[in-house]
Amino acid sequence: MLAQLLVSGVSQGALYALVALAMTVIYRATTVINFGHGDLVMAGAFVVYLLVVLAGAPFLISALLAVVLLFAFGVAVYKGLIRPIMAGPHLALAMMAVAVGYALRGLARVVWGREVLPFPKVLPQGTFMVGPVILAPSDLIVTGSVIATVAILAIVFYATRLGKTAQAVFQSERGAALVGINVSAFQGTMWGIGAAMAALGGILIAPVTLLYPDLAASTLIRAFAAMTLGGFGSFLGAAVGGMLLGLSELLVGAYISSKLIDITAYLIIIGVLLIRPSGLFGRQAVVRV
Amino acid sequence: MQPSIDVTAPPTTGGPSRRIFWIIPLALLGLPFFLNDYTQYIVNLILVYVLVGVGFNIVLGNLGQLAFANAAFYGIGAYATAILLYHYKVPLLLAIAAGSIAGGLAGALVCLPVLRGIRSFYLAIITLAFGELMRWVYINAETWTLGSMGLHVPRPVLFGWVLATEKQKFYLFLVIVTLIIAATSNLLRSRVGRAFMAIRDNELAAASMGVPTALYMVLAFAWSGFVVGTAGALYAVLVRQVSPEAFNLLELIVHFGIVVVGGLGSLAGSIVGAVALTMAPELLRDLPGYEELMIALMMILVLLFLPGGLATLLERATSLFRQTYYRD
């Protein structure tokens, strides 16, 4: 029983971790918290839905296209909407992020209507047993994809020149400018990467849940919970926080009450911010004000 | 440039411009004669959202805190009123007052993290979580709320008169909204409102001038909750159906939009914003998605090109509002 829960918890947590990591990329690069991030997740899944169901394209190609499209969208949002008001109050930045997300949601609804859509069964169905644990191939694929993404991210950030540049900007924006890095272009790229990762999250989440425009809200709050728990701005924190959140939801659901699953994330946010705002791995973070 | 003002002139806070609080509502008294039942319903809904905007703006615009619990204040007010009307058959005005007070208490509660030093995006996130938590409470406190089905509020009765039509409700709403706006305006134009804005602009300086900042933050949150709680109460009376999904994140975004589009820190702006954001979607309601697109577009345009919101245009068009309302 416990082993089964842990396996499912990891699979669920991996998704939260992915979305939280995507938000952390954007946050670290620009110290902006993207309140529209849940809608980027939804948008990624939706693009795949359009391509697979309506245009009949193969799933993998659709997924790739969605990720590329969302990358471009992220860069465009940064250049056109965020950059011009970066010097302004944090309130305006939060609003802009919300507005962009809301627009995406509206756009989806224009095509979609008000219905909940079943996502095409693109992942293999069925289950198999490993010892006492029931495994679904889809779970393995989800967890595997997340681990692969995190691994690629880690390699890029810690072992390449781009990664050094990224760390430089994260540690000191002015310092990066002093050594000739085009900070604005870099930040655009990071928004693109964040959006692309969000899209990937959406593509992996949608087959598990169902697809509907309001998918965004629950995803956003869970990503917040993962980031809060792990410590804002910490990549390790976002990953661990996501995993812990996934596990806690399942454990709380199994051992206390299934009614509490939905509020685990909220309680984590409230508890952590009131008791230890820096979370597990965070430093006292600086938010753009 | 502002015209120079004669030092001997009466202070703006007491001048003849106060009359606008009574002139506009009086002018509105005739409105129902031009409306059918549906358009009257929209006007009533606008009145509800006027309070939503005015209340939210106190915390967001006047106090300058990024607190996103407005949908929770709204829901708590609506549920308090609906529960009292449905289960306990409490008189209408009493039930509405209870909704307001419940909202005010929720406001004071939400101020706690602020007093713990949580600000900016962190405050936004913790208050978002609070709002979602409340939604879970609505769903699960079934004894009172009837869960996700929601409560069906009985037909409102005022002193023995059944408020059967939208027009009848309109007059009740107009009186309540007018009184609350007048009170809010009084508050914001006093030393209390100044203290809110001093905290927003420069917390350290405010403290160094002897403003007890913690006390005023609680006060601002509580008043904001009170006003929005009243809006929730009126919503329950208007729609007569109170269910959890009416107070979700999407609802919050509309509230946010009203304040942004109207103009941060502007009471007049909140009113205009409420009109704009309630009417526009109603016109588009048969086209799913366009409502969201429209609201998002308005927000983006305002943020990029009109940071002061529609209130800026209002101010340019007439100097009346600058003098009437404390802050534009």
Place this chain on the structure above:
Amino acid sequence: MADELLIAEKIEAGYPGKQILFGVDFSVRKGEVVVLLGANGSGKSTVLNAVSGFIKPFGGRMLFNGQNIAGLPSHQIFRHGIAQVSQARDLFPDMSVEDNLTLGASQRGAAKAAESRTAVYRDFPRLGERRGQIVRTMSGGEQQMVAIARALMSGPLLLLLDEPSGGLAPKFVDEIAQIMARLKQGGITILMVEQNIKLAFDTADRFLVLKDGTVAERGDVGQGVSQEEIVRTIYL
């Protein structure tokens, strides 16, 4: 004059609603050290930031090697060969000395970077010994050294130094003085801001005194200029 590396003409600069420089003129010749003096708020740092592109001048021309660089974004000005050491140093605090230095040469390719690094470690043996140390854990004086070394890594034609001795204890000031002397010997062109007049006059060839965003006085060091007279002009 042919040997003038930087010519600033009637520079007007500042922040929205707050102009700081009102028509500043000066030039820096190849191989020379020019120091900007003046009280707090007189606009010294603003001059450096206007040269490096951290703030965009709203008036005047900034000719570097004959090209007008005024208004270019800072990373492009950097590519023209102007490196700045800011007052806050703006190092990458959680990286090692070596990583900080390498990033200083990040626009030049690995071979050049290795070459510059060797040169820098030769000139700053202390940094060579501590190449693996995380910058956050170093003293103020050592961090200043890293900041200067990082700027040198790009092989700049012009080095902008903003208060190299600022906030340092007296024993480190001596060390900075030695570094300055060595840089000068190496023939690099420097435009710097310095409060410590003795230190400034030890290295500089020429000085400018800024007052309220304009050049109040200028001259050659060593031509019988009384340092005390300058102190009186600026501070007393």
Place this chain on the structure above:
Amino acid sequence: MIDPATASSSIARQLTLTGVSVGFGGLKALTGVSIDVRPGEVVAVIGPNGAGKTTLFNAITGFVPLAAGRITLGEERIDGLYPHDISARGIRRTFQNGGLCGHLTVLENILAGLHSEVRSSIVGTVLGLPNARRAEREAVARARSLLSLLDIGRLEQQQAGTLSGGQQRMVEILRAIATNPPLLLLDEPAVGLAPPVRIQLIEIIRRLAKTQNIGVLLIEHAIELVMGVSDRIVVLNYGEKIADDAPAAIRSNKAVLEAYLGHG
């Protein structure tokens, strides 16, 4: 109603620092500094960067604890008190980077400075009762008479953030003295001011000090302002007081000159 133009300061009290030392983890920021500021007197604190001027202000306003020494205002010892208590004793300050509330009008800023003196209950305010409105009117009248002290009544409806630097300083100073404090601390009041405005500021500070009998302690780099405004100048270097004298004497003080030349 008190007319600030004629009222003398509530209670004239002298600020006395005796042997004040402040240290940050082994590093001494101030060492045995003794200064006094008498009512109506303007004292400037100058010195090279890092001399400890801001630390001195923070020590007086209670933001940093003393390692040694004592600070008294009149008969009362104030070191060890909380900042808001010190502010309540009547030490008001202006801020180096501007302490005005930028989105409030000039009048509102002054009114905010009078916050603790407006007597009105919340209930009365919300209901718009006559006594609350009267209290507001009186405060407005008083704020206006304060503005007239410096002849800036015409600016009252302007947003503070849109004023010129000089006007902002004037408003900030008026706001700080709105409650007739015995002591005013000015942290670099001339930053960002054009030279002619500084001359004006000299006149304003001196007039306020002399007519209101307020003691003024100011940190400043703009030397013509310091020379023009001060009765006395205190010079700090590396946390120690190296001179305390009349402006003219300071100019020819050898130790001061050395301090500015710097180490090298």
